[in-house]
Amino acid sequence: MVFSTEPVVRLEKACIFQGITAILQDVSFTIDKDEFVFLIGRTGSGKSSLLKTLYADLPLQMGEGHIAGYNLTSIKTKEVPYLRRKLGIVFQDFQLFTDRTVAENLYFVLRATGWKDKSKMKSRMVEVLMRVGLGGSATKMPHQLSGGEQQRVVIARALLNEPSLLLADEPTGNLDPEVADGIFKLFQQINKQGTAIMMATHNYELLNKYPYRILKCDAGKLIDSQTAPSDQPIY
Ligand SMILES: Nc1ncnc2c1ncn2[C@@H]1O[C@H](COP(=O)(O)OP(=O)(O)OP(=O)(O)O)[C@@H](O)[C@H]1O
Numbered sequence: 265m266v267f268s269t270e271p272v273v274r275l276e277k278a279c280i281f282q283g284i285t286a287i288l289q290d291v292s293f294t295i296d297k298d299e300f301v302f303l304i305g306r307t308g309s310g311k312s313s314l315l316k317t318l319y320a321d322l323p324l325q326m327g328e329g330h331i332a333g334y335n336l337t338s339i340k341t342k343e344v345p346y347l348r349r350k351l352g353i354v355f356q357d358f359q360l361f362t363d364r365t366v367a368e369n370l371y372f373v374l375r376a377t378g379w380k381d382k383s384k385m386k387s388r389m390v391e392v393l394m395r396v397g398l399g400g401s402a403t404k405m406p407h408q409l410s411g412g413e414q415q416r417v418v419i420a421r422a423l424l425n426e427p428s429l430l431l432a433d434e435p436t437g438n439l440d441p442e443v444a445d446g447i448f449k450l451f452q453q454i455n456k457q458g459t460a461i462m463m464a465t466h467n468y469e470l471l472n473k474y475p476y477r478i479l480k481c482d483a484g485k486l487i488d489s490q491t492a493p494s495d496q497p498i499y
Contacts, residue, residue, distance in 0.1 A: 271296050272429045272460045273318065278327030280313050287313045291327070291486045293479060295462060297428065300455045302471060303464040304499060305481030311464040314481065315431050318462075319351055320344045332428050349377050352422030352459070356434040359418065360406045366393070366417050367402040373421055392420040396450060412443035419450060423459075430454065432463040441469075448474075471499060 271294035280288040287310040295301055303311050316322040318331055320339055329336030332350035339347060360369050370389045379385050393399055396416040406414055415435060422430060432451065436444035448470060455461045462479075465471070471478065478489040478498050489498045 269297075272299075272332055273462070274328070274330045276328040278317070278324060278329050280310055280317050281322065281325050282313055286484070288481060288486055289484055293486065293488055295429070295460050297460055298455070298458065300452070300461045300476045301463070302476055302478045303462055303481070304466070304471065304478055307466075309481035310484075311481050312433055314486070315433055315462070315464060319353055319431060320347055345377070349425045350428055352419075352425075352427035352430040354415075354418055354422050354430060354432040354435045356437040360414060360421075362406050364405075365402065366398070366404050366406070366409070369406070369417065370421055370424060373424055377425055388424060392423045393417075395423060395454075396420045410443070411439050412447060415439065415447055416450065419447075419454070423454070427459060429460045429462065432461065434464055434466065436465070436467060436470075468499065 273293070273295040275294075276292050278288075278291040279286050280291060291314070303314065305311050313322060317324055317329070317336070320334075320336060324336040327337075332347060334343065334347045334350075360366075361372065364372070367389055370392065371385060374385045374388065379388070389402065390399070393402060396419050398413060398416050398420065401409060401413065401417070406417070409417065419430075419435075430451070435451070436447050439447060444467070451461055451463065452474075480487045480489075480498050487498060492498055
């Protein structure tokens with residue numbers, strides 16, 4: 265068997281645009297398959313724009329970008345759903361269907377991503393809920409769950425298709441510190457099981473507590489803690 269050592273993300277001299285406005289310029293970095301990376305920067309500095317470019321919601325107009333085996337400069341619209349299947353995407357606001365049970369929320373994604381076999385769908389649904397610590401919640405409606413539990417369902421949904429990378433935009437932003445810590449530990453556990461994670465956050469406590477690599481959007485550039493001068497703290 266051949267194991268690929270190709271990074272899961274590789275950007276080279278990329279320019280991140282919102283329309284015709286360049287938000288970040290000359291962005292080059294890679295993320296390896298087992299990495300955990302924080303993405304930081306002031307409000308409006310470009311974190312979400314960078315993440316959107318990675319999941320092909322914004323086009324990559326300049327430079328090179330490869331993610332989970334797809335080339336972001338040449339990806340076709342019809343290929344974007346396939347790219348997104350290889351990425352798990354987790355936002356701050358939970359975006360669950362509020363009128364469907366947890367199980368139905370997960371089945372919806374399974375059906376939309378091509379699953380057909382009902383017994384395989386059921387076991388996958390149970391498996392991801394167990395993984396996020398919500399084995400007993402399949403029949404609950406989202407409003408019967410706490411904020412932290414709803415975020416766990418969103419993470420379970422992101423894991424359905426065994427993504428090689430999880431992109432998370434402020435996933436703990438709306439949660440109490442204790443609940444946020446539990447969610448963060450879940451991300452760590454998922455990372456240890458072999459999924460790369462890129463997490464945008466404003467939570468400096470997390471950065472102090474967990475010394476992962478940091479990418480920082482700053483004045484139109486992306487600074488990498490791995491290559492930044494050690495005498496200049498990144499935050
Ligand atoms: N849909 C859009 N159309 C035009 N400009 C936008 C759009 N979304 C964001 N921008 C602009 O792009 C810049 C970067 O915004 P972005 O949302 O990427 O920042 P951010 O670092 O994620 O901020 P926050 O921490 O507040 O989420 C900002 O100047 C913003 O005004």
